[in-house]
Amino acid sequence: MKKYCEECKREVETNIITQKESYIVCGEEIEVDAQVLVCADCGEEFFCEELDNNTLLAAYNKYRKKHKLLFPEEIKRIREQYGLSQRAFAKLLNWGDKTICRYENGSIQDKAHNSLLLFLREPKNMRVFLNENEILLDERQQKKLYNAVGELENKTKINDESNLIDLYFxxxxxxxxxxxxxxxxxxxxxxxxxxxxxxxxxxxxxxxxxxxxxxxxxxxxxxxxxxxxxxxxxxxxxxxxxxxxxxxxxxxxxxxxxxxxxxxxxxxxxxxxxxxxxxxxxxxxxxxxxxxxxxxxxxxxxxxxxxxxxxxxxxxxxxxxxxxxxxxxxxxxx
Ligand SMILES: [Zn+2]
Structure with missing residues (x-):
């Protein structure tokens, strides 16, 4: 890819190099290997949105791993296994309307929210939670969720052999x-x-x-x-x-x-x-x-x-x- 280099004052060839970069994620400094587009002649760095986004994503992922936080798609999977919309799930949890939506799109969840989501991943826990908080959902949503939990509980009974997967993977x-x-x-x-x-x-x-x-x-x-x-x-x-x-x-x-x-x-x-x-x-x-x-x-x-x-x-x-x-x-x- 050719670019105009401000230092060399002309079109130049570019290289992608890897270097350590620090990002602040939730107030914490996270160091990642960043790929950066540079001038092949003088080494001047160029802005490249795609590479920057990858680096940011890597920093977020590193932060999540360090703090043992669920990844956005895991949160999505927890919600979807119960057949809940983002809004209904947020309502049940008594969180802001957009909270689940933000987490699923990559915002980092706070630790307390993370713990609750982890807990609710298990259908038997969801049943306990739902029993206590069903008032937050309308009747139709309650019924749908109880059904989904029941089906998942049955599946778990049948699929106990799939612990094989947990064991080997x-x-x-x-x-x-x-x-x-x-x-x-x-x-x-x-x-x-x-x-x-x-x-x-x-x-x-x-x-x-x-x-x-x-x-x-x-x-x-x-x-x-x-x-x-x-x-x-x-x-x-x-x-x-x-x-x-x-x-x-x-x-x-x-x-x-x-x-x-x-x-x-x-x-x-x-x-x-x-x-x-x-x-x-x-x-x-x-x-x-x-x-x-x-x-x-x-x-x-x-x-x-x-x-x-x-x-x-x-x-x-x-x-x-x-x-x-x-x-x-x-x-x-x-
Ligand atoms: Zn240059």
Whole structure:
């Protein structure tokens, strides 16, 4: 990208450099690795809204992580699991009309609000809270919420085996999972997206496609898509405990692996068993998935494996180590 440099008094080439920058978040100084656009000749910094926004987002995320605060989309998920509008949820909590809306759009919630939201994530807690505070909602809203809580409680009983997920997958946002709690449904949707696009998708290629999708989405949004952690493996980064995950997906009729034999070689092909649930993938996520699909559609498993070997995150880690999302900023797909 060319820019006019005030120092050099002419159009110059630009570079993006990484440097430490401090931001004040809720009165606290937070240091982050910021990407900055500079003049290739004299190093003068240029204003770049997109890069600045990414840095600010990273500072907010770092603050949230440090104070163990819920991320905006986690707050949204808590509200949506009860089928509440932002306004109705705020009313029930006796908060200002716009409070939930602000939190879901990235404002940082205060600690007391955060604790209450965390508490209400559990349907059984929501039932207790609702019993005490139902007066704040009108009758129709009360009834709807009691129904939603009841359904969730039943689901929890049935889905106790899904504690498997809590056991094997990370549930504290950090750099290793791209600051996101592992999201099984989202991961299923990602797998289904690629499996439907590509009718002879092999397992090894799928692992790379998931990795690139998560990394690029993280690079653009400061949070990963699936919350998966990726380990350094001989053939490139692979999602942690991927076989357990695929086993669960097969049991849930999401997708399964079919073993084929090709000239004496075993091939593990990914076969979808359902459609992508409507509304599971956001537009931003879909754009990233499409970009990754287009980039690698003609790559075989070996080619994409070799391609991933040159990534910095891969080069700087050893066999079995987790490849942190902090390396995502180094990935260039062109
Ligand atoms: Zn210059």
């Amino acid at each position: 990370s549930n504290t946002p950090c750099a290793e999972n791209g600051f996101k709690v592992f999201d099984y449904e989202k991961t299923c949707a990602m797998v289904l997206f690629f499996a439907h696009k590509n009718t002879d998708l092999l397992k090894t290629k799928l692992m790379k496609l998931l990795n690139y999708s998560d990394m690029i989405y993280y690079k653009e949004n400061g949070i990963s898509m699936s919350g998966l952690r990726y380990a350094h493996h001989k053939y490139g980064p692979v999602p942690e405990n991927f076989d357990i995950l695929l086993g669960k997906m097969a049991a849930d009729h999401i997708a399964h692996i079919e073993v084929l034999y090709d000239n004496g070689y075993e091939k593990h092909q990914v076969v979808p068993d359902s459609n992508i649930p409507v509304g599971m993938i956001t537009d931003d996520e879909l754009n990233v998935l499409k970009k990754i699909y287009e980039k690698f559609k003609d790559f075989g498993s070996v080619e994409i494996s070799n391609y991933s070997h040159k990534e910095k995150g891969y080069c700087e880690t050893k066999q079995g180590e987790i490849v942190s999302y902090i390396y995502a900023k180094e990935i260039e797909l062109n």
